[in-house]
Amino acid sequence: MKLIRANVYGFGKWVDQEFDFAQDYQVIFGANEAGKTTLLNFIQSILFGFASARGENKFLQYKPRNSSKYGGELIFQADDGSSWTVKRIDGKGDGDLTLFHDDQEVPGELLSKIIGSFSKDDFVNTHVFDDKNILSIYGLDESKLETEVMSIGAVGSKEWLATADGLEHAADDIYKARGQKQPLVVSLKRYDELIEEKSEIENQQVAYQRVKNKLDETETDFNNNAIQLKQMSETENSLRNLDKKWSRYEQLQQSYDSDHNAKIIDSEDWERVLKANQELSTLKETATPNKIADLDNVEKSILKNYRINQTRLDYVRNQKFELQNLQFHRDDMNSKLLKVDTQVDQLFKNHPELSEKMLPLTGDEIDQLSPQTNRKNNLSLIVCCVAVVLAFIISPLRWLFILAALGSGAWYGYQEWSNRQKSDLNNYPFLQVKGYSGLSREAILGIQGTVIALDNFHTTQNGLIDGIKSIEVDLNKWRKILLELNVLEGSYKDDNYNEQIEKYFARLDQIRAKADVAEQSQAQSQKIADERELRLKQLNKEIFAILQKYQAVNMNMFTQMHTQQIENQKTLSQIKQDKDFLGNDLSELKKYANHEALSQELNQATIKKTDLANKNNELSRQMGSLKERMQQIYDNKQYQHIVTELAQNKQDIIEYYDEWISNKLASSWIRNMLNIATENRYPKMIQKATQYFSLLTNRHYIKIDFRKKDIVVTSDNKNVFDVHELSKATTIQLYLALRLAFVTEISDLIKLPILIDDAFVDFDISRKENVFDLIKEIAKNNQVIYVTANQPEDIPENHILKLGEKEIA
Numbered sequence: 001m002k003l004i005r006a007n008v009y010g011f012g013k014w015v016d017q018e019f020d021f022a023q024d025y026q027v028i029f030g031a032n033e034a035g036k037t038t039l040l041n042f043i044q045s046i047l048f049g050f051a052s053a054r055g056e057n058k059f060l061q062y063k064p065r066n067s068s069k070y071g072g073e074l075i076f077q078a079d080d081g082s083s084w085t086v087k088r089i090d091g092k093g094d095g096d097l098t099l100f101h102d103d104q105e106v107p108g109e110l111l112s113k114i115i116g117s118f119s120k121d122d123f124v125n126t127h128v129f130d131d132k133n134i135l136s137i138y139g140l141d142e143s144k145l146e147t148e149v150m151s152i153g154a155v156g157s158k159e160w161l162a163t164a165d166g167l168e169h170a171a172d173d174i175y176k177a178r179g180q181k182q183p184l185v186v187s188l189k190r191y192d193e194l195i196e197e198k199s200e201i202e203n204q205q206v207a208y209q210r211v212k213n214k215l216d217e218t219e220t221d222f223n224n225n226a227i228q229l230k231q232m233s234e235t236e237n238s239l240r241n242l243d244k245k246w247s248r249y250e251q252l253q254q255s256y257d258s259d260h261n262a263k264i265i266d267s268e269d270w271e272r273v274l275k276a277n278q279e280l281s282t283l284k285e286t287a288t289p290n291k292i293a294d295l296d297n298v299e300k301s302i303l304k305n306y307r308i309n310q311t312r313l314d315y316v317r318n319q320k321f322e323l324q325n326l327q328f329h330r331d332d333m334n335s336k337l338l339k340v341d342t343q344v345d346q347l348f349k350n351h352p353e354l355s356e357k358m359l360p361l362t363g364d365e366i367d368q369l370s371p372q373t374n375r376k377n378n379l380s381l382i383v384c385c386v387a388v389v390l391a392f393i394i395s396p397l398r399w400l401f402i403l404a405a406l407g408s409g410a411w412y413g414y415q416e417w418s419n420r421q422k423s424d425l426n427n428y429p430f431l432q433v434k435g436y437s438g439l440s441r442e443a444i445l446g447i448q449g450t451v452i453a454l455d456n457f458h459t460t461q462n463g464l465i466d467g468i469k470s471i472e473v474d475l476n477k478w479r480k481i482l483l484e485l486n487v488l489e490g491s492y493k494d495d496n497y498n499e500q501i502e503k504y505f506a507r508l509d510q511i512r513a514k515a516d517v518a519e520q521s522q523a524q525s526q527k528i529a530d531e532r533e534l535r536l537k538q539l540n541k542e543i544f545a546i547l548q549k550y551q552a553v554n555m556n557m558f559t560q561m562h563t564q565q566i567e568n569q570k571t572l573s574q575i576k577q578d579k580d581f582l583g584n585d586l587s588e589l590k591k592y593a594n595h596e597a598l599s600q601e602l603n604q605a606t607i608k609k610t611d612l613a614n615k616n617n618e619l620s621r622q623m624g625s626l627k628e629r630m631q632q633i634y635d636n637k638q639y640q641h642i643v644t645e646l647a648q649n650k651q652d653i654i655e656y657y658d659e660w661i662s663n664k665l666a667s668s669w670i671r672n673m674l675n676i677a678t679e680n681r682y683p684k685m686i687q688k689a690t691q692y693f694s695l696l697t698n699r700h701y702i703k704i705d706f707r708k709k710d711i712v713v714t715s716d717n718k719n720v721f722d723v724h725e726l727s728k729a730t731t732i733q734l735y736l737a738l739r740l741a742f743v744t745e746i747s748d749l750i751k752l753p754i755l756i757d758d759a760f761v762d763f764d765i766s767r768k769e770n771v772f773d774l775i776k777e778i779a780k781n782n783q784v785i786y787v788t789a790n791q792p793e794d795i796p797e798n799h800i801l802k803l804g805e806k807e808i809a
Contacts, residue, residue, distance in 0.1 A: 001076040001084065001114050002783050003043070003753050009089065010069035011045070012038040012062035021753075022799050023077070025779035028787040030803030036787035038062060039803075040755050043785075044128070046074045046086055047111075047752070048120035049094025063090075071095060076114060084114060116750035123752065126743055129736070130757035164667040171663035174656055184656035187649060194646040208630060215626040222619040229612040236609050239602040242589055245582055246598065249589045252578040265562050269546050277555065280539045283532055294518055299511045305486050306508055313485055313508075320501050323478055327495070330471040337464040344457045351450050353443060357435030358451045365430055366448070369441055384408035689741035695777070696733040696770045704734070729767065740774070744782055753783040 002023040008014040013035045030036050041062060045051070050070075051060035063070050071089035078084060085100040097108045115123070175184035295303065306313055348354050361369075387405035394401065431437065436444050478497060482488040487504045488497070543555075552558035579586065592598045690704045693713070703714035712720050713734065723731060743754060760771050772792065775784050792800070 001078055001751055003074060003785070004077050004083075005075040006039070006043065006046075006072065007075070008039075008042060008072040010064035010067040011042045011072055012064060014038060014042065015064050015067040015069070019801065021783075021785065021801075023783060025775055025784040025786065025799060026801060027792055027795055027799055028785065028801045028803065029791050030787075030789065032789055034789075034803040036789070036803060037757055040128075040757055040785070040787060042072060043074060043753070043755065044120065044123065045095075046072060046088045047115055048123065049088070049097075050090070052094070086111065086114065115752065118750055118752075126739070126746075127752055128755045128757070129739070129759040131759050167663040167667040171660050171667065174660040174663070184653065184660055187653045187656060191646070191649050191653060194642055194649055198642050198646060211626055211630050215623060215630065218619055218622050218626060222616065222623060225612060225616050225619060229609065229616055232605060232609040232612055236602070236605040238588075239598070239605055242585055242592075243595075243598055243602055245585055245589065246595050248578050248581055249586070252575060252582070265550060265558075265565055269549070270562055273543055273546050273555075273558065276539045276542050280536065280543070283536055283539075295511065295515060299514070302486075302508060303511050303515060306512075309485050312481075313487075316481070316485065316487065316501060317505055320498055323475075323501075324498050326471050326474055326478075327498075330468055330475070333464050333468050333471070337461060337468070340457055340460050340464065344454065344461075347450065347454055347457070351447065353439065353447060354450055354454065355435050358447075358454065359434040360452045360455050361430075361434065361444075361448060365428075366445065368428065369445060381408075381412050384412060685738075685741045685745045688744055689737045692737035692740055692774055692777075693734055695774050696737060696767070697730065698766070698770065701730075704737075729763070733767070733770075736771075736774075740778060744778060747782055751782065753785050754778070756784065756786040758788045 003021050004023060005021065006019045008017045008019070010016075019039065028036055028039065041060075045062070050062075069089070071087070073085055073087040076084045076086070082102050085103075087098040087100070088095045090096070097111065099106050099108050099111055101110070118126075173182065175182050179185045384405050387401045387408060390401045431444065439447075475495060475497075479488065479495075482497060482500070483490060488500055492500065547554070547558055550558065550561060552561060582589065589598075686704055686706065690702070693701055693704060700716055701713050702716050705712050705714070711723050713723075713726070714720050723734070726734065740754070756775075760768055763771065772795070775786060778784060
């Protein structure tokens, strides 16, 4: 894809601008703040999305201040001659994307045809060159420098190589073959020591085994007894729980004996009667709606004026922002005029001899004032002198020489008189006309630059004054229209028309709404009264039908019936609560004829539990005594301590080994994966990088080689250098050669323009010439867009885009 045009709707300082690009390489030249970097950021933002407004990213946004439009479009030409247009405007996330192929809109997913699988970070790390990533190479130490250079060749490989190095260091911190202080080395040495100590103690194993067998038997009895104790404890707890619930069980039995038979009023019927009765009372108490107040005379006048001039007033409402823009431009011009007036005052302060009447002299007038050496006059004097001398020497021709001497002397006198006339400034009438009276020739010539600056300031002032007057004329037209439409009162002297327009239309909207309500009020009042009467009849009929259903004479009788039902319901609710409380225990409680039978069974369970607990305590004391004898055999817990420490030591060795082998394998895997990912492209990439590096260094370096963990270069006299042995400038050239070689090598996958943002400002003249030679070479297959503040030489005009005042305006 070749970028052929950029249409900027609004991005930073650029608003409604178009830029055409050469399809091989394009040099964009302009002074600082001319918008060069903004144009490159526009290309990146349209391709990969706008910066978000969150955090520090909000400072990377380029929303224009003088336009509501944010975004633009890029037009690419494919190898098959078709065109692709990428359009992105302000919207959610990274902006709203629209994609066209030969003027036919296509799904946004096809953007991969242009950018491949690249993200914005991938593009910046490969195709974008600026002074920031170039100058960052200067601050790297040897190891970081080699990592930076070697990381070129796979997207994101620099971070992966740094991760692999970190994992390798972490593994060395755990174990080294000849290390002494690493934790895994220390743990292995301690393991050998513990095995030796354990072997010495295990000779006492026979006595230890007898006590251990006795302890095992006691522990078996203890465990069996503990199981029985647990079962009996559960039985006792269950019986005690039944004993606590016996009172509620008796209460439930008594509740079953009561009679709760009564006619039940359906809850829906009760709710319907309540709602109907409540609505009936409300409707009887509700008064007829108050009549809406009519419009007063002033409001009627405003409404009548709007209906007569509706088209013009609607136009005023829609065009109020144009009026606001006029006021803004007028205030802006006044500000600029004040600034120019200040500059003029400063000019007169710095040059007291300056006058408002002074006008710049033309080139011909300056030539007339400039002093000139009259060589011909000097020649006349020489001729006169020579003729006098010859008159005395050569007698036959004396009178001829005397005549020549008199003629040349007369001519010399005439020339002297003419020069004196020219030296008199009164002989130049244009000086008085242009305001230079009273100044010397040197002062007049010396002040010309200041007079020209003053004249330019006057031109700017006149232009601003004319613009302000033009805007004032438009504002007066607006005022006349607003007065005719009664939006402004005749006594209003200020020019804050927008505020008055807002107030007028706010009041007008209120009056129109009030008028609409008043017109609808009368019809609605009658409708509400009719609906109220009909609803009263419906409610009385509904209540009478439900009372008949339950044979109630009136509402009082129906209410008493419901109250009695609630009392019965409380008893039924208590029965339900008792059942819920007893739950599954209800069936167990029914097994006992009375409370005494339950209490007797509970006492027997408590006694048996106590016996089992006492036996458990006795067995526990026996186990403690046997363990104490075992510990005495091994000299106060020494053997057990060694066994425990040995187990912990084994666990530590396993953990340290797992961590060490994980770091080693992960580091090796990362490097192997990077090698696999780049092994097909590295030979071609190195071949191109060698070619580019040789071109950049004036053929001083002729070869680039990769070793296992570093990179070396060979000079033209066969000397081999590591990367950290090169000068910083040469390292930058190597870095550029490798990055550009990588970009050109992956051009079969992605062929986006290479963007260079004045990245070579610190290069000398020779290196810059080499860089431009390399750009021309790369541009044969990859488009290059280069921006700079220094105008390049030996570049064809059709490859240079100059950003000047016209483009900015």
